[in-house]
Amino acid sequence: MKILCIIPIYNEEMRLNDLLNDINRYKETNKLNIDFLLINNGSSDKSLEIIKSHKFNFISLKRNRGIGYSLLLGLKLAKKNKYQILVHMAGNNKMSPFDIDNVLHPILNSDVDYVSGTRFCQKDNHLNNPLFRKISIKLLSILFTFIFKKKITDATCGFRAFKIDKVFKYFLFFNKKKFYTYGYEYYSYGKVLWSKNLISCEANVKMNYPKKGKYTKIRPVIDWIPIILGYLMARYDNKKVF
Numbered sequence: 001m002k003i004l005c006i007i008p009i010y011n012e013e014m015r016l017n018d019l020l021n022d023i024n025r026y027k028e029t030n031k032l033n034i035d036f037l038l039i040n041n042g043s044s045d046k047s048l049e050i051i052k053s054h055k056f057n058f059i060s061l062k063r064n065r066g067i068g069y070s071l072l073l074g075l076k077l078a079k080k081n082k083y084q085i086l087v088h089m090a091g092n093n094k095m096s097p098f099d100i101d102n103v104l105h106p107i108l109n110s111d112v113d114y115v116s117g118t119r120f121c122q123k124d125n126h127l128n129n130p131l132f133r134k135i136s137i138k139l140l141s142i143l144f145t146f147i148f149k150k151k152i153t154d155a156t157c158g159f160r161a162f163k164i165d166k167v168f169k170y171f172l173f174f175n176k177k178k179f180y181t182y183g184y185e186y187y188s189y190g191k192v193l194w195s196k197n198l199i200s201c202e203a204n205v206k207m208n209y210p211k212k213g214k215y216t217k218i219r220p221v222i223d224w225i226p227i228i229l230g231y232l233m234a235r236y237d238n239k240k241v242f
Contacts, residue, residue, distance in 0.1 A: 001108070003034045004083040005100060006074035008067050009091035010041040013050060019093040020054045026097040034100065037077070038091070039070040067158075068184025079168055087161040095159050099205040103161040106201050113166045113198045116189060117159030117205035140228070147235050148193040152202070156227065158185065159205045166198060183226030190234025 009016065023036060038056050040048050042064035051058050059073070071088060078086045085107060089095045099117065106112035120138075140155040167188070192200050 001085055002081075002083045003032060003085045003087065003104070004037060004074070004078045004081075005034055005087040005089065005097075006037045006039060006070070006078070007089055007091045008039045008041050008070035008074075009043060009047050009051070010064055010067075011043045011045045011047060012091050012093070013043075013045040013047050015093035016047055016050045016091065017054075019091060019097075020050070020056065022093075023056075023097045024054070026100070030101070032101070032104070034087070035083075037074060039074060041065060041067070041070055066181040066184075068181055071185055075164070075168065078164055084164060085161060086164050089159045094207045096206055096208075099159065100161075102203045102205055103159060106203060107161055107163060111199055112201050114162040114189075114192045114200040115160060115203050116154070116200065117157040118154035118202040119157060119205060119207040120153045121202075121204040136224075144190075144193075144231055147231070148190065150193050150200070152193075154202065155231070156186075157205065157207070159207075160185075160189070162192075167192065181226050182223050183230035186227050186230035187234045188230075190231045194235055 007019075012019075027034070027036075036056055038051050038058040040051060040058060040060040042061050048060055051060075059077075061070075074088065075086060085104065087100055087103060089097070089100070095117075103115045103117055106115050120141075137154060137156050141152045144155050145152045192198050
């Protein structure tokens, strides 16, 4: 099967080299034919220079359009180039490319259509995770487990894989610029969770947070609102796309 992994990047010059080196090591040992596409989301630091130095396929946007826009762009390109599975992971080096196999395994070996990563299956899967973030994710996961009637252990993990033909029409369905930040991804996942025709599951992934410095670009309240609204709209807007 043709598989594309897209990685949105925004101002990650401090961590990007390590991530791209890990991807190269993963490609050397992995038997799956996975292509990688880096999407530079208007970085103002040296991220683009680093991407070019590693000779990865990439798209560079002139300004930051949001992670939701990057996901939609990557999905359209994957569909156009006849890829069958899309994987997306963060470009901040908190996720490991060696976990790509984990999110792909249920799709390649069963009838699963959509896989979302979870860092809460094992204790050492979320090293240095700040207490506030750990508690807030747990609470959101409990809330959305109740709302969608499906077990969710990690409501905000951005490590995912899915069958493009099964999900493509749905991602295009919700195309509002105000949700080009974080809400787009979670509206999409919420619709998958609520669908009676799609099979989804979680898969074990690791996420290592830096011991020092800024650990996320998600701003308290401002960016949590579109995430929560994305899920709630997916459940209650009564728009059936499957």
